Amino acid sequence: MAAQIEHGFGVVCEIEPPTSPDLRHARHQIGVLTPVADAFLIPDNHIGRATVSSIAVANEVDAMGGRSIACVNARDRNLLGLRRDLLTAAAYGVREFLLVHGDRPTEGDRAGGLTVRTMIDEVRATADRPEFAGVAPFRVGVTGGHGRRLPAWKRAADAVFVQVGFSVAEFLRWRELNPDAPPAYAGVMVLASEAMAKRLQTTIPDIVIPDELVGRVAADRAAGVEIACEQVLALRATGAFAGVHLVPVSRYRPLAARLEELLVTG
Template sequence: MSFELICEIEPPTKPDLTHVRHQIGTMSKIAHSFLIPDNHIGRATVSSVAVAHEVQAMGGRGIACLNSRDRNLLGFRRDLLTAQAYGVDQFLFVYGDKPTSGNRTSDLTVRSMIEEAREFSPGARLGAAAGMRPLPSFKRAADFLFLQVGFSVVAQVRWREANPVDVPVYAGVMVLASERHARMLASTIPDIDLPETLIEQVAADRMAGVEAACAQVLALRESGAFAGVHLVPVSRYRDVESRLAAAFIK
């Protein structure tokens, strides 16, 4: 069975796709597809649909993330229509991080986005994010699932065994770029279990986060429990690519 590596791209906060293109060019040697976040951590970014189109123009496969936080029904239909025009047909629907300013738009939920997209964009592949808790029944109607970022292979495999589904499930793996980054994650992401020993290792060695994430990817592949991983390399994508190249080179 194939094991897919889905790499998350750092989305641009300015109208310049140079950095995006560099990430795609570097990671395309090992990545099977790319996930493009939507208004990452509550900041405005270039449309995930537009960046997914850029991925495809460079010969890759793009998955556009759309959150329910920032759009009403009309805005969601606009995004689906734009995606059809661009030939983007894979989506990940999420609730969305807390905005840095302003309020949430309450018209949509992940459930209603899945239901609406089934009617508005027949044939599209629709994914949903799953937390480290029992899987809601409506998410079982998705075409694939992205399990929340975690740092324990044992916990991720245990969740997979407790939540059997017949669709591909991708385990979340994130590179810890620094001690500050690690502590920010621990304080802002619900249900995350970030070992203090790993934080201390990252504080002592800037490459420890890269090494730990790469080891986790390989251990998840060895487990056979998942269809692949959703890898978040943050700014360390060059280091990640060089270490995983031997295992995932296409």
């Protein structure tokens, strides 16, 4: 399926990054999701907790024959740290990034100095630096929020990952606001439980979860996988997006099985 992300509707699966030096769980996620994933997105110090480097895990994805997108946040690094990460990525052959601001850290403060915009400038500048001679150009993705027009500097990125949402109509409104956006991937998340759905409603006001979906998950925990798969197929049918950024959380096994079934028959 890997060619779909270039020429059709791609599925970018996010994996849970390791919080210890043991990479077995990350490798297991990659193996299970490979039949439905065109690429894997690896978060960077997910939700403010220390994790194994996203670039190192991206290298694991590549070693297993997958396509990787390493998330890099501005929160945890200064300019020298970013340059170190770019050299490391070049050494490993990691070529794609999602550049983000970063969630609030659980401990300590921001490293300071960097923004997503300055990170993009630094990544682009590698094309003219002698130490990167012979290295294929890096590709950079950015994020986009619902109901917002992308600024010009984000529209110059190679891809945009639209915030997780639960309404196809809301995603289509975003597309109407951003007809000239780079290839866009709509964020789809599995609701693993009623408690998770209510927590998202409380902590992230920009994410609107219809009460009907919360009710389905409350009645049947397995409904979260079905809801996510329905949304993937509905977004594909619109023809408005290059693909989806799919967040399985802990339900990657049933999600992979159900989505593979639907993609083959659908």
